[in-house]
Every structure is written in C-alpha cells, then in structure tokens.
Amino acid sequence: MSPFLAIAKRELDGYFTTPIAYIFIVIYLVLSGLLTFYLGGFYEKEQADLSAFFGFQPWLYLLLVPAVSMRLWAEERQSGSIELLMTLPVTLWQAVLGKFLAAWLFIGLALSLTFPIWITVNYLGSPDNGAILTAYLASFLMAGAFLAIGSCVSAANRNQVVAFIITIALCFILMMAGFPLVLDLLSAWLPASVINAIANLGFLIHFQDLSKGVLELADIAFFVLVIGTWLYATAVVLDLKKAE
Amino acid sequence: MIEVSKLSKNYGEFLAVDALNFQVDQGEVLGFLGPNGAGKTTSMRMLAGFVTPTAGDARIYGHSICNDSLAARKIMGYLPEGAPLYGEMTPLKFLRFIADARKMLKHEQTAAIGSVVDTLQLGSVLQQPIDTLSKGYRRRVGLAQAILHDPKVLILDEPTDGLDPNQKHEVRKLISTMSADRIILVSSHILEEVAAVCSRAIIIAQGRILADSTPQALVKKSEWHNAVTLQFWKNSLSDEEIEARTAIIAGIANVKRAESNTIEQSITAFPKDGAAIIHDVNQLVAMMKWAPEQCRVEIGKLDDVFRAITTQ
Numbered sequence: 001m002s003p004f005l006a007i008a009k010r011e012l013d014g015y016f017t018t019p020i021a022y023i024f025i026v027i028y029l030v031l032s033g034l035l036t037f038y039l040g041g042f043y044e045k046e047q048a049d050l051s052a053f054f055g056f057q058p059w060l061y062l063l064l065v066p067a068v069s070m071r072l073w074a075e076e077r078q079s080g081s082i083e084l085l086m087t088l089p090v091t092l093w094q095a096v097l098g099k100f101l102a103a104w105l106f107i108g109l110a111l112s113l114t115f116p117i118w119i120t121v122n123y124l125g126s127p128d129n130g131a132i133l134t135a136y137l138a139s140f141l142m143a144g145a146f147l148a149i150g151s152c153v154s155a156a157n158r159n160q161v162v163a164f165i166i167t168i169a170l171c172f173i174l175m176m177a178g179f180p181l182v183l184d185l186l187s188a189w190l191p192a193s194v195i196n197a198i199a200n201l202g203f204l205i206h207f208q209d210l211s212k213g214v215l216e217l218a219d220i221a222f223f224v225l226v227i228g229t230w231l232y233a234t235a236v237v238l239d240l241k242k243a244e
Numbered sequence: 245m246i247e248v249s250k251l252s253k254n255y256g257e258f259l260a261v262d263a264l265n266f267q268v269d270q271g272e273v274l275g276f277l278g279p280n281g282a283g284k285t286t287s288m289r290m291l292a293g294f295v296t297p298t299a300g301d302a303r304i305y306g307h308s309i310c311n312d313s314l315a316a317r318k319i320m321g322y323l324p325e326g327a328p329l330y331g332e333m334t335p336l337k338f339l340r341f342i343a344d345a346r347k348m349l350k351h352e353q354t355a356a357i358g359s360v361v362d363t364l365q366l367g368s369v370l371q372q373p374i375d376t377l378s379k380g381y382r383r384r385v386g387l388a389q390a391i392l393h394d395p396k397v398l399i400l401d402e403p404t405d406g407l408d409p410n411q412k413h414e415v416r417k418l419i420s421t422m423s424a425d426r427i428i429l430v431s432s433h434i435l436e437e438v439a440a441v442c443s444r445a446i447i448i449a450q451g452r453i454l455a456d457s458t459p460q461a462l463v464k465k466s467e468w469h470n471a472v473t474l475q476f477w478k479n480s481l482s483d484e485e486i487e488a489r490t491a492i493i494a495g496i497a498n499v500k501r502a503e504s505n506t507i508e509q510s511i512t513a514f515p516k517d518g519a520a521i522i523h524d525v526n527q528l529v530a531m532m533k534w535a536p537e538q539c540r541v542e543i544g545k546l547d548d549v550f551r552a553i554t555t556q
Contacts (some may be wrong), residue, residue, distance in 0.1 A: 006344030010330070010337075017332050017373075080328030084389070087292040087324070088345045089317040243295045 003090040007098030008105075015106050020068075025110045028064055032114055035060070048125025053117055054135045054211040058175060058204060061143050066167035068107060069150020070160045072099050073238065077158045082242055096235050100151055110199045111136065131213025138210030143222035145203060146171050148230035153235040171203075178202025245269055245396065246291070246427055250300035252451075253286050260286045262451035263300060269480075270396075273423045275442030275459070279554050283451040285325050288401050291429070292322040304397055320348075321395035322497045325402055325431075327386030331375035335366055335385045338374060338438045347521040350501040360388040363418065380411045387415070391422065398428045404437060430475035435546040439463070449554040462549050469518045469544030472525045474536045486511065489534065496524050512542070 001009075015021040032053065036042050040052030076082035085095060121127050150167040157163040158190075176182045178199045187195050199205075204221040246268040253261040261283040268274050274286045289295040291302055293313040302309045307316040330338055333530060339360070343353040361367055364384040369377055374385060383406070403419070404412040419428055419441045432438055438445050439459040447455040447462075455462060463469060474493075476486075483506045490511050494502040498519040503512045515521045522541050529536065 001344040001347070003345045003347065006341055009344070010333075010341045013337070014332055023295060079331070080324065081330055083289070083294050083324040084322075084328055087317060087320075087322045088296050088342070089314050089347075090345055091314065156260060169347070239296075 002094075003183055004094040004098045004101075007085075007090065007095055008102040011099050011102035012106060015102075019105065020071075024064065024068065024106075025113060028060065029113060031060055032056070033117070034116065035205075036171065048121055048127040048128065050117065050121055050132055050135065051211070053114070054139060057139045057140055057211075058207055061139075061146050062168060062171055063174065065143055065146040066105065066150050066164050066171065067192050068103050069147050070154055070163040072103060072151050073080065073155040073234075074157050074160045074163045077155075077242070077244075078160070085113060086242055091242045092239060096151070096231055096238065100147060100231055100234075103147050103151075104140075104144050111139055111143065128213060130215075134213050134215045135211040138207050141210075141227075142203060142207050143221065145174075145223050145226045145230070146183070148227040148234070149174070152230050152234040152237055155234045175203045179204040216226060246304055247304065248291075248302040248428075249301075251287065251290060251297055251302055252279050252299040253283075253290060253295060254298050259289070259451050261297075263451060264448075264451075266446060266453065266456060268427050268429065269443075270427055271424060272444055273419060273428045273430065273442045275438035275445040276429060277433065277438055277445055277550065278448040280433065282449045282554070284448060285401055286451075287410075287448070288399050288431055289368065289430065292320065292324075292399055293317050294324075320394055320397045320399060321390035322398075323386050323390045323400045323403055324447065326390075329374050329382060329385055331373065333374055333376075333535060334371050335361075335388070336370040338385065339388060339392060341374070342392055346393050348393065356392050356394070360392050364388050364420065375423065379406050381408060382485065383411070383415075384448075387418070396426050398422065400428070400430045402431055402433075404432070404434065406549075410436070419531050435550055437498060439546055446535060447550065447553050454553045455549075461542040463546055463551070464518055466544035466546070466548045467514055467552075468542045470517075470520055470522075471512055471514045471542040471544075472522050473510055473512045473542060474525070474529065475538045475540070477535075477537050478509060481509060489532075492532070493525065493528065498524060499528075503542075516540065540548060 026107060034053060035056040036053040042052040073082070076085060118132060122129070146167075149170055150163070153167045153170065154163045157166070173182060179202065183195055183199060188199065206222045209216055210219050247262050248266050251261060251264040252259070264287060276287065278284050286295060290297050291304070291309060292317060293309055297305065304316040305319060308318050333341070336357070340353065341356045343356060348356060355520070361370065364387055366381070366384060366388060369381050374382060376386070384401070387400075387403065389466075390400065400419070404415050407415065416437065421429065422428065430438075430442060435438065442459055445455070445457060445459050445462055446453055484508065486504050488507050490502045490504040493499060493511055493513045498516050498521050499513045500516045501514050503514070513521060513525055526539065527540065
C-alpha cells in the first residue's frame with residue numbers, strides 16, 4: 001500500500017472509531033432535511049427540482065466543514081503525533097493529500113446519504129436528473145474548497161477551536177466575495193479592477209451557476225484551482241511550522 | 245555509519261544546536277547526555293528529518309538528511325520524546341498503519357508485527373485503544389513502531405522516561421540485544437542509564453559537545469573516582485578526633501584533600517589525578533590502629549562529572 005493511501009485509510013478509520021462521524025452525519029442530514037422542507041419551502045414551490053435543498057448546502061458547509069477540517073493538523077500538532085507522521089518515509093504531499101482525501105470522502109459520504117430527497121423528488125415529479133447530478137458535484141466541490149481552506153488554517157494552529165473559528169470566518173468572506181456585503185467593505189480602499197477580480201473569486205457565484213444545473217467547465221476548474229492552491233499553502237505552512 | 249558535520253539549528257536569535265560534529269559506527273550505542281534544553285531533542289529531530297537544520301548536514305549510511313531525507317528515514321526507526329501516538333487506534337491497527345506507511349508487504353507485516361509484539365509483550369493489549377493503556381504500554385507501542393521494520397539506525401529520545409524500574413530494565417535489555425548490527429542513539433538525562441546501555445556518551449549543553457567518551461572514561465574524570473571512604477562506628481569518635489584523623493589522612497602523599505563528615509562519622513580521601521590510594525590509606529589505618537567499621541573505594545559519580553562539565 002502506498003503511504004498516501006495508508007494515511008487516508010488511517011484518517012478515515014479515525015472518523016469512525018470516534019463518535020465524530022456519526023454525530024456529523026446525523027446532524028448534517030437532519031439540518032439538510034429541516035432547511036429544505038421548512039425554510040426552503042420544498043412542497044410550496046410545487047416544482048420538481050432540488051433548488052430548495054442545494055440552496056442551503058453552502059451555509060450548512062460553512063458551519064459543518066470547519067468542524068471536520070479543524071482537527072486535520074491541529075490535533076496532530078497538539079498531541080505531537082505529527083512528529084511520528086513526518087519522520088516516517090512519507091513526503092509532505094502524501095500526508096497533505098492523504099488527509100484531505102479522507103476528509104473529502106467522508107463529507108462525500110454524508111452528502112451521498114441525502115439520496116432519499118432525490119428519490120422523493122423523482123417520486124413526486126420528473127426532475128432534470130442531469131441538473132441534480134451537476135448540483136451534487138457543485139456541493140462536493142464547494143465542500144472540498146472549504147476543506148482545503150480548513151486544512152491550511154488547521155496546519156497553522158495548534159488549537160482546534162481557533163482553527164474552527166478562523167476557518168468559518170475565512171470561508172464566509174470567500175463565499176460572499178461576489179456580494180455587496182464584502183465588496184462594499186473593500187471598495188473604499190481598492191481600485192475597481194481589483195474589486196472586479198475579487199468579485200470573480202466568490203465561491204457562491206460559481207456554486208450558483210453549477211447548482212442550477214449549468215455544467216460550466218470554468219466553474220469546475222475554479223473550485224479545483226481553489227482546492228489545489230489551499231492544499232499547496234497547507235504544505236508550505238506545515239513545512240514551516242510542523243516542529244513548532 | 246552516521247556522519248554529522250557542523251549540524252546547527254537556531255530559532256531566531258537562539259542557538260539551539262551549535263555546529264555539532266561527530267561520527268557513529270555500526271554496533272555503537274551512543275548516549276546523548278545533557279541538561280534539559282541542551283539541544284538533545286533538536287539534534288535528534290534533525291537526524292530523524294523532522295526539523296530542518298539551519299546549517300550543516302548529516303549522512304545516515306550515506307543519505308543526506310537535507311537532500312535525501314526520505315531514504316534516510318526509510319532505514320531509521322525513531323521514537324519521539326514522550327512517544328506520541330494516535331490514541332484512538334488500537335496497537336494492532338496502529339502497527340498496521342506504520343507497516344503500510346513503510347510500504348511493507350502483507351506477509352512481511354504479519355511476521356514483523358508478530359515479532360515486535362512478542363519482543364515488547366504487547367499481546368494482551370493489542371485490541372485496546374491506545375488512550376486507555378498505561379504509560380508503560382504506550383511507551384512500548386512507541387518502541388514497537390520504531391523497530392517494526394528492523395531499522396539499521398534507531399533513534400530513541402528518552403525511551404525510559406516515566407517507566408518503572410522493571411520496565412526500564414526491559415527497555416535497556418532490548419537496546420543491548422539490538423545493538424550488535426546497527427547504530428542506536430539514545431538520549432537521556434538519567435546518567436545510570438547511559439552507563440548501563442551505551443558504549444559511548446556525548447555530553448552536550450547549550451548546543452555544543454562538551455565531552456565525547458566512553459561512560460567508563462567519563463566516570464574517571466570524577467573527583468570521586470578511586471576516592472577512599474573510612475566509615476567509623478556510630479558515636480565512637482568525638483568531632484575533634486574526626487577532624488584530627490582527617491588532617492592526618494590529608495597528609496598522605498597521593499591524597500589531594502580529605503573531607504570529614506562528623507554526623508556520618510566518616511572521612512573521605514580524594515586522590516590526586518585519580519591515583520589508587522586504597523593501599524596507602526590501609527597502611528595508615530593499620531599503623532594508627534584505627535578500627536573503622538568499613539573502608540570502601542568509590543567508583544566515581546557520573547552525576548558529578550555531568551555537573552562539572554555542564555556548569556563550566
């Protein structure tokens with residue numbers, strides 16, 4: 001087995017030997033359901049689509065993904081096990097990617113467990129299943145982007161609570177980057193061209209296109225690039241701070 | 245063979261390790277001695293590939309820890325200070341993970357895990373979460389992962405810290421049995437340990453090597469080496485008599501000085517340059533017709549040497 005897979009397997013195992021996995025999945029599924037049916041007005045819309053469901057996914061991730069990502073590295077640094085991991089014949093990249101993959105697969109599993117809602121909408125009407133699949137992909141990518149950010153913040157902190165809060169704040173800003181909420185704040189000091197660039201970096205804008213079922217390669221590439229960049233940053237931070 | 249050349253590490257202004265130079269050959273057990281904060285752990289972390297040196301390099305069987313760290317780590321087993329582990333795992337799962345991460349094949353894994361479990365007597369706790377194990381067992385799990393792949397180089401940072409005397413004895417026995425065909429580096433601030441297991445000792449303080457010798461040779465540097473203590477019967481002598489006899493002993497040719505302890509009713513004679521003075525003292529005792537309860541030659545205290553060297 002390659003070290004990369006060994007690390008991913010150990011990490012994924014860790015979720016299920018502690019109560020983390022079960023608590024996370026139950027809370028995620030219950031909240032997804034409540035938000036879709038009560039706040040989203042799934043029935044009242046009388047439309048055979050899952051926009052009521054996917055519209056709330058980014059907000060759920062904003063709260064729950066940092067709870068998964070906060071322990072990725074902070075826990076290793078706190079307990080000192082990072083010294084054990086980094087002195088195995090394992091490259092930094094194998095460790096960073098292995099841990100990220102495990103967390104991403106875990107969230108992917110939680111996401112896939114929302115399939116009853118997909119069955120429900122197919123039972124009630126005839127939705128565009130291609131669009132739903134695209135929206136699932138968008139949710140998965142968005143979760144991956146939040147995880148990659150969380151991974152980097154977790155690498156920079158020993159304290160999991162601090163990592164959790166900073167990750168939420170960072171994800172919120174990046175999620176809302178295309179909206180007046182963030183842009184108005186920045187437009188006072190930054191030139192218009194920079195503001196434009198920042199507006200294009202907003203996660204929610206790219207997510208909304210995809211979640212409506214528009215399979216745009218640029219949006220997918222955006223999320224892949226965000227994930228790659230933050231994972232690279234994770235490796236850099238770890239290299240600098242692992243022994244502190 | 246390990247060749248360390250000008251290995252240095254500073255944290256900002258603070259010089260943790262200052263240009264270490266030494267070599268270790270196969271079959272040697274090298275003890276790293278030093279007060280807390282001397283740079284022992286930082287040096288070991290650099291060799292193990294966890295801390296990047298600020299300057300200098302070390303070669304582990306030819307593999308540079310700076311440019312070829314992965315190859316160096318492959319032939320090395322490392323027990324970090326405090327033996328950190330993944331607490332939620334069981335020792336069995338943990339050892340399987342280490343074996344996977346070290347790319348051991350399935351059939352090798354079974355044999356290797358069986359062997360270290362036997363050596364370290366972990367059989368009864370294999371299925372319990374590591375968090376629930378006693379300190380002794382946790383340390384042994386840490387040792388098990390370090391020796392799992394039968395490494396040519398073994399680096400153990402305070403392997404017996406916090407163990408009870410029986411467990412310490414077991415760990416030392418393990419180090420001795422493993423020492424023949426590999427290099428073992430052990431750090432400790434327990435001096436008796438170094439004397440017990442190491443074939444060579446390096447004393448470091450403030451990041452510098454202050455002594456590099458065998459434990460036996462280090463002991464000889466002690467003022468107490470070959471000193472002779474005369475113990476008199478309880479309450480047999482007055483303080484004045486003790487002082488008088490101390491003065492007489494101090495007059496022996498090879499005696500540097502003599503020290504009295506009126507409460508213990510004993511006199512200790514320290515030799516010049518570690519000379520053997522027991523014969524002279526015996527002759528004097530016979531001539532003066534003193535009748536001590538016992539007369540003993542001191543071996544020397546590594547503690548004293550350590551203190552003398554590290555507080556210069």
